[in-house]
Amino acid sequence: MKTTITLIALFCFNICFCQDLILKGQITDEHKESIPFANIALYQTNDTINVVKGSASDLSGKYSLQNINPGNYILKVSYIGYKTESLPIHINKNIIQNIILKSDSQSLTEIVIEGKRNIRSIDKTSYTFTTTQIDKAKDGRDLIATLPNLHIDRTTNSLSTINGKSIMILINGIKATDDDLKLISADKIKNVEIYDVPPMRYINDAENVVNINTKPLDTGWSGNLYGTLGQMFSNASFALSYVKGDNKFTLNYGTHINMKRNIKDLETGHYNYQINNDNYTYDYFRESQTWGNQHNIGLTYSINKEKNYDFQIKIFTNTSNGKLDANKTIEFTQNKFQEERIGKLNDHTKSIVPTLDIYYSKTLPKNNSIAFNVVGSYFDNEQNTHSAESGSTGFDDMMYINNQKKTLIGEAIYNHKFTKSNLSFGYRTHLNYLTNKVTNSLSEKLQKENINTQKHYIYGEVSGELKSFMYRVSLGGNYDTQLDREGFHNFTFTPILMAGYNINESNSIRLTYHSSTQMPDMLQMSDACILIMNNFYQTGNHNLENSHLQSWGLSYDLYLKRLSLSANLFYDHTNNSLFDSYQYGENCILFQTGNAEKDIHRGGEFNLNYMPWDFLRIGGSIGVSQQIFQPSQEVSSFSYWSYPVSVYLSASYKSFSLDILQKFGGTFLSGLYKTGIEKVSYISLGYTYKKVNFGLQCFFPFIKDKYSNETIPESIVYHKTDYHIKRKDHALALSVSWNFGFGKKKSSVQKNMENYDSDNGLFKIK
Incomplete structure (x- = not known):
């Protein structure tokens, strides 16, 4: 009996005093905005040095400390830019404790523990920053560029990826530019979300999406001035x-402004082809110059009623003028006939594009919201192309294009947030109407044609987490149509399926499948035509259809304090892939866009980012892939391997900075061509004095930008070229920028969709 009573007493003691209790809650600011990545530390009342439990809040600001013994504790919560909150707490049961952090505009808060700085979700990784990173960054863009696989490309002065994938920048969900990022001070950035699989509405727009979430931004006046003067180009911007x-x-x-330099780019090439029973060879040496300018001006008005509605109207205009002048010396052979010739190609384009963008979103009760976006653009284009060759069978050909393109994009989204998941439904329509007036060698009279394309897209998407498992299921459909002539009407099921598992805080794996469609540019389907060399016409193709990409992937991600890496395996299959094709015409060769029979791309990619010390960052990207291409059913498929490599180094000391980037050459398969990878190489030195930044860049300091292209054996035309982009060799540029701003704090419009038509309606001379 005594033994039984003792056991019962011990059992009750364990229940009452040795329970594994849970302390959880949410961290928010004074505006009730969640604070992700806040540092959470739990101390014994009599020991405020050793942390009993530590964690970091998730993307919703929520935290959970588990397996806590009953007792008295001190809960400390801290985050950069906010005052540290210390709260005595007695734990004898499961407790929910929410914390509100107050802004500290005078100083950065002390970090109690080194919390987790990134969170891996199914389609994105979210990051926050250390005090050291914020102190060293000149502005918001400079801070974002410290994240893995991102850098500021000095050749374009824009935020870019190391592995060369396309990128879209959003600030609080609104499509933004580098100038917008430079207007934000580093300490105003709350966190950054990098999508390597974009949200479904952006799946056709970019390969990576970077969304920057900010704290309340400064009101009053703010601005940015930037200018670059270089041998290759000059830039200027004002906001x-x-x-x-x-x-x-x-x-x-x-x-x-692309500068017109006396130094000309060089191209050496060889054609070999057959028309009927005649054999032709065409050897040439071409010198070319490209120059021109682009201007854009915009005015935006927005009103933000926090937790109620957002409204924004934006009016902007883009203008561009582009010029290409090329001269060729040619050795032409037809059977046994040989002749030396002189060739000339001039292509001048003008374009003006006014655009109106209206956005509205409304917050509804019970975690619901709706948003609408309407974008209208008018493209007014003019293009003059002159192509000529001397000789007994030479030619003199002109093409004149004057067109007006009207675009209307409309989108509506409904969204509902659950505790650990998100549900959304959306519809987007993209309507294009082109009136094209063409004069070319096929007709001396001005020919008119109308091209009308539509793209309708409807989707539903749910994403979330179940403990360590992550998922995203997107079901959508595209209806792509070309309404004129014998156009196409294609409906395509375009789902996105993703499943992932967080092995621990540092390791995760994911399986992905996504599907999307791509429409041809409108002038790729037009009557545009120009004689680019003897018996060779570059033309539009009335029979083009949209392409359909299906992509499978397996990825592994590792995130440590100073090291991050990702390894990816992929398999891409594209139906009706768009490519530059050669076709037989009537006693001639037609160079036009076509739809391929088979296009498969499979392989792997490895990305590395390492910071051995706070002042040094090194890394790079290496890929290995096989491409299998079959232009038509009549010919066999062709296989080719490529190995793209990029490396970079970034260092800083006090007010000085150094950036080095090298993209190694190589080749990849692009349709009928084994295409050389255009190299990128530069050294950039920077110096900051107060709020003024100075930069000096040298492009291609050690190597020359040379590469080659060659057609695959399955092409009816053999073509090989060697390029030397000579105007880039040892080119220098000097830049200066100044950021300013003052005022009170104010949040910005939280726009969660962005639309713009990237098809400018011009015929791309190649």
């Missing part, structure tokens, strides 16, 4: 923003 109450006005202007 000015003013906020009063809930209203915000922004004016921006930018220009990019």
Whole structure:
């Protein structure tokens, strides 16, 4: 009996005093905005040095400390830019304790423990920053560029990926530019989300999406001035923003000038082809110059009623002028006939594009929201192309294009947030109408044609987590149509399926499948035609259809304090892939866009980012892939391997910085061509004095930008070229920028969709 009573007493003692209890809650700021990655530390009351339990809040600001013994504790919560909150707490049961952090504008808060700085979700990784990173960054863009696989490409002065994948920048869900990022001070960035599989509405727009979430931004006046003077190009931009109450006005202007240098790019090439029973060879040496300018100016008005609605209207205009002048010396052979010739090609384009963008979103009760976006653009284009060759069978050909393209994009989204998941439904329509007036060698009279394309897209998407498992299921359909002539009407099921598992805080794996479609550019389907060499016409193709990509992937991610890496295996299959094709015409060769029979791309990629010390960052990307291409049923498929490699180094000391990037050459399969990878190489030195930044760049300091292209054996035309982009060799550029801003704090419009038509309606001379 005594033994039984003792056991019962011990059992009750364990229940009452040795329970594994849970302390959880949410961290928010004074505006009730969640604070992700806040540092959570639990101490014994009599020992405030050794942490009993430590964690970091998730993307919703929520935290959970488990397996806690009953007792008295001190709970400390800290985050950069906020005052540390210390709270005595008695734990004898499971407790929910929410914490509100107050802004500290005078100093950065002390970090109690080194919390987790990234969270891996099914389609994105979210990051926050250390005090050291924020202190060293000149502005928001400079801070974002410290993240894995990102850097500031000095050749374009833009935020880019190391592995060369396309990128879309969002600020609080709104499509933004590098100038917008430079207007934000580093300490105003709350966290950054990098999508390596973009949200479904962006799946056709970019391969990576970077969304920057900010703390309340400064009101009053803020602005940015930037200028670059270089041998290859010159840039200038100006942005000015003013906020009063809930209203915000922004004016921006930018220009990019490609300089016309006396140094010409060089191209050596060889053609070999047959028409009927005649054999032709065409050897040439070409010198070319490209130059021009682009200007853009925009005005934006927005009103933000926090937790109620957002409204934004944006009016902007883009103008561009581009010029290409090329001269060729040619050795032409037809059977046994040989002749030396002189060739000339001039292509001048002008374009003006006014655009109106209207956005509205409304927060509804019970975690619901709706958003609408309407974008209208008008493209007014003019293009003059002159192609000529001397000789007994030479030619002199002109093409004149004047077109007006009208675009209307409309989108509506409904969203509902659950505790650990998110549900959304959306519909987007993209309507294009082109009126094209063409004069070319096929007709001396001005020919008119109308091209009407539509793209309708409807989808539903749910994503979330179940403990360590992650998922995303997107079901959507595309209806792509070309309504004129004998156009196409294609419906394509385009789902996205993703499943992942967080092995621990540092390791995760994912399986992905996604599907999308791509429409041809409108002038790729037009009557445009120009004689580019003897018996060779570059033309449009009335029979083009949209392409359909299906992609499978397996990825592994590792995130440590100073090391991050990702390894990816992929398999891409594209139906009706769009490619530059050669076709037989009537006693001639037609160079036009076609739809391929088979296009498969499979392989792997490895990305590395390592910071051995706070002042040094090194890394790079290496890929190994096989491409299998079959242009048509009549010919066999062709297989080719490629090995793209990029390396970079970034270092800083006090006010000085150094950036080095080298993209190694190689080749990859692009349709009928084994295409050389255009190299990127530069050294950039920077110096910061107060809020003024100076930069000096040298492009291609050690190597020359040379590469080759060659057609595959299955092409009816053999073509090999050797390029030397000579104007880039040892080119120098000097840049200076100044950021300014002052005022009170104010949040910005939380726009969660962005639309713009990237098809400019011009015929791309190649």
